[in-house]
Amino acid sequence: QQQVKQSPQSLIVQKGGISIINCAYENTAFDYFPWYQQFPGKGPALLIAIRPDVSEKKEGRFTISFNKSAKQFSLHIMDSQPGDSATYFCAASSDNYGQNFVFGPGTRLSVLP
Amino acid sequence: DAGVTQSPTHLIKTRGQQVTLRCSPKSGHDTVSWYQQALGQGPQFIFQYYEEEERQRGNFPDRFSGHQFPNYSSELNVNALLLGDSALYLCASGDPTGTGTAGELFFGEGSRLTVL
Numbered sequence: 001q002q003q004v005k006q007s008p009q010s011l012i013v014q015k016g017g018i019s020i021i022n023c024a025y026e027n028t029a030f031d032y033f034p035w036y037q038q039f040p041g042k043g044p045a046l047l048i049a050i051r052p053d054v055s056e057k058k059e060g061r062f063t064i065s066f067n068k069s070a071k072q073f074s075l076h077i078m079d080s081q082p083g084d085s086a087t088y089f090c091a092a093s094s095d096n097y098g099q100n101f102v103f104g105p106g107t108r109l110s111v112l113p
Numbered sequence: 114d115a116g117v118t119q120s121p122t123h124l125i126k127t128r129g130q131q132v133t134l135r136c137s138p139k140s141g142h143d144t145v146s147w148y149q150q151a152l153g154q155g156p157q158f159i160f161q162y163y164e165e166e167e168r169q170r171g172n173f174p175d176r177f178s179g180h181q182f183p184n185y186s187s188e189l190n191v192n193a194l195l196l197g198d199s200a201l202y203l204c205a206s207g208d209p210t211g212t213g214t215a216g217e218l219f220f221g222e223g224s225r226l227t228v229l
Contacts (some may be wrong), residue, residue, distance in 0.1 A: 034218075036220075041222030042222055043221050046219075089155050091155075098146075098160065099144060099169070099170060100169050101204060103156050103157070104155055105154055
């Protein structure tokens with residue numbers, strides 16, 4: 001019940017295309033859903049996050065779509081750029097869990113020039 | 114404004130040895146967490162420290178222990194190292210909200226531990 005599932009495992013997109021990564025969770029106590037970006041040799045960095053009171057949040061080229069009834073959320077990267085090539089992790093937590101975040105297994109994104 | 118800093122960046126140990134990793138949180142943060150990231154996997158929560166006490170713990174054995182100092186810096190200790198302990202160990206800090214209110218975690222670049 002604590003698991004967060006993520007797909008696809010890897011993704012190749014042409015420059016300018018749309019990258020879509022999907023996640024699903026089981027624990028209905030989760031109420032905070034961030035996406036992290038990690039480059040090789042670096043720690044994860046927060047991209048964008050959403051709470052269940054909204055169905056969509058957009059920041060620049062990055063959009064989270066959230067479906068509370070289906071317990072699913074996704075990251076859309078518009079106009080994908082080679083600099084977006086990294087590993088992306090979805091995560092879930094709750095105000096009651098403090099810094100105990102449950103991470104998905106990651107998606108390795110490659111954007112071809 | 115310094116972010117989360119960790120040391121050492123890389124280290125090699127042999128089975129059965131003990132290791133200590135160190136972390137300084139982002140300025141203004143008082144809560145520190147440790148995560149283990151095995152190769153090709155997402156980070157896994159080890160434990161969280163606030164007010165020099167372990168507040169939450171993930172599914173890790175007692176060989177993993179920690180400490181938080183009055184200046185909010187933290188150490189992760191792993192005893193009786195196993196081959197499976199080879200991983201990137203990440204330290205994270207968050208806004209000064211103690212154990213409540215999930216919010217942005219700021220990660221360091223990690224300490225890469227190799228156990229031979």
